[in-house]
Amino acid sequence: MQSPPQLFRQGDTYWCEPDPQDTVGSEQKGDRIWLIVSLRSRGNGVVALPLSRHVEKATLPFLITVPSTEITTVDGTQPVDRVALTDQIRNLDKSRLRKKSGAVSRRALLAIFAGIDYMLGRHFPHPKAK
Amino acid sequence: MESGLFEIPTREAKYEANTLGAIDAAVPGETGVIKRTDENLIRQLTRELDKQLLVVLSCRTADEFTKSRREVWDKYFRARRALNDTLNLLVPKSVIRMVSLAAAERVSEELTRYRNSLFRDEVAQQFEFTSWLVNRIQCVAHDIEKAGSPSDKDADIRLSDDFALFTAWGQFHYDCVLASMQFERPIPEKVQGSIRDGLRAWVNASAIIEEALSLRIADSQEGTVEVHDQPWDDEDQELLDSSMRDLDAESSATL
Numbered sequence: 433m434q435s436p437p438q439l440f441r442q443g444d445t446y447w448c449e450p451d452p453q454d455t456v457g458s459e460q461k462g463d464r465i466w467l468i469v470s471l472r473s474r475g476n477g478v479v480a481l482p483l484s485r486h487v488e489k490a491t492l493p494f495l496i497t498v499p500s501t502e503i504t505t506v507d508g509t510q511p512v513d514r515v516a517l518t519d520q521i522r523n524l525d526k527s528r529l530r531k532k533s534g535a536v537s538r539r540a541l542l543a544i545f546a547g548i549d550y551m552l553g554r555h556f557p558h559p560k561a562k
Numbered sequence: 563m564e565s566g567l568f569e570i571p572t573r574e575a576k577y578e579a580n581t582l583g584a585i586d587a588a589v590p591g592e593t594g595v596i597k598r599t600d601e602n603l604i605r606q607l608t609r610e611l612d613k614q615l616l617v618v619l620s621c622r623t624a625d626e627f628t629k630s631r632r633e634v635w636d637k638y639f640r641a642r643r644a645l646n647d648t649l650n651l652l653v654p655k656s657v658i659r660m661v662s663l664a665a666a667e668r669v670s671e672e673l674t675r676y677r678n679s680l681f682r683d684e685v686a687q688q689f690e691f692t693s694w695l696v697n698r699i700q701c702v703a704h705d706i707e708k709a710g711s712p713s714d715k716d717a718d719i720r721l722s723d724d725f726a727l728f729t730a731w732g733q734f735h736y737d738c739v740l741a742s743m744q745f746e747r748p749i750p751e752k753v754q755g756s757i758r759d760g761l762r763a764w765v766n767a768s769a770i771i772e773e774a775l776s777l778r779i780a781d782s783q784e785g786t787v788e789v790h791d792q793p794w795d796d797e798d799q800e801l802l803d804s805s806m807r808d809l810d811a812e813s814s815a816t817l
Contacts, residue, residue: 440787475794477802493691542769556698
């Protein structure tokens with residue numbers, strides 16, 4: 433087992449491992465990776481959202497499709513297209529993020545931020561109205 | 563040789579998405595700020611655009627749509643660019659903004675009227691998101707204008723090329739939905755997925771223009787997650803544990 437990483441980078445992706453103490457019902461789906469979206473954190477948490485490979489779920493506009501060309505993997509495996517489930521954003525226990533999966537491009541991260549902003553109902557006044 | 567020959571202006575990156583709006587509203591009409599001949603030219607370009615869009619809207623399947631889009635793309639692109647350039651040259655920016663805002667209001671009403679009749683709700687939702695993105699893009703473009711020169715001009719030009727490509731592609735599909743509403747032409751069921759995919763180009767455009775902004779201002783939005791040395795109490799830990807328990811419980815479901 434790898435030791436927990438000390439530093440997280442915004443845009444990196446991790447496998448979220450099951451609680452080592454929990455031997456019941458903790459089998460994780462092997463295809464779910466989490467994208468670090470926060471730039472700041474406190475305590476034991478870091479804010480992330482899941483990148484699902486079930487791209488057919490991108491039926492709502494704020495669920496952002498991330499093409500495989502915008503994803504890199506640390507183990508050299510071929511990335512697959514994914515969808516950023518922006519409405520599943522949550523605080524994750526850093527100690528469960530033991531294995532880095534890779535990263536998404538800056539462009540993909542910015543696209544995901546747009547999805548989050550839209551989901552949250554952020555309003556951008558027209559420049560004229562600024 | 564005169565040195566003046568070498569004073570050709572260098573290419574500048576451009577980030578414009580300022581003439582988006584209902585196609586028929588592209589003619590300022592009663593504003594009285596442009597000549598009749600110019601107005602006729604704008605109307606002619608608008609008609610040419612409509613013609614191309616109605617061709618693709620008559621397709622029944624996704625394959626037909628793809629083929630037809632390929633065929634009309636060049637003419638559409640030229641007509642769109644000519645319309646944008648003509649408007650930018652002949653109509654004051656303030657008038658374009660006024661017309662765009664009025665068009666946006668009308669389009670929003672039409673969307674309410676036609677969603678679920680001319681196209682599915684998914685298309686309407688993607689269209690609404692697109693309108694939101696365009697507004698966001700215009701805000702960032704405004705910030706870019708104010709921010710000054712980029713730190714890397716070559717990178718900026720590459721971004722501006724990508725931006726132009728994605729906005730043109732996104733605009734085509736946006737115009738398809740506008741034309742559907744304007745002419746009350748239903749978008750065939752099998753074509754709606756292609757339209758939604760095309761509208762997604764605006765998501766790329768939005769990300770690209772933000773990349774361009776970060777070439778102009780110090781980007782504090784990138785890097786290692788800062789861990790703040792703030793108190794982390796029992797409540798915080800309980801909430802985090804609860805979040806992780808939920809996650810474990812959901813693990814059998816497919817995310």
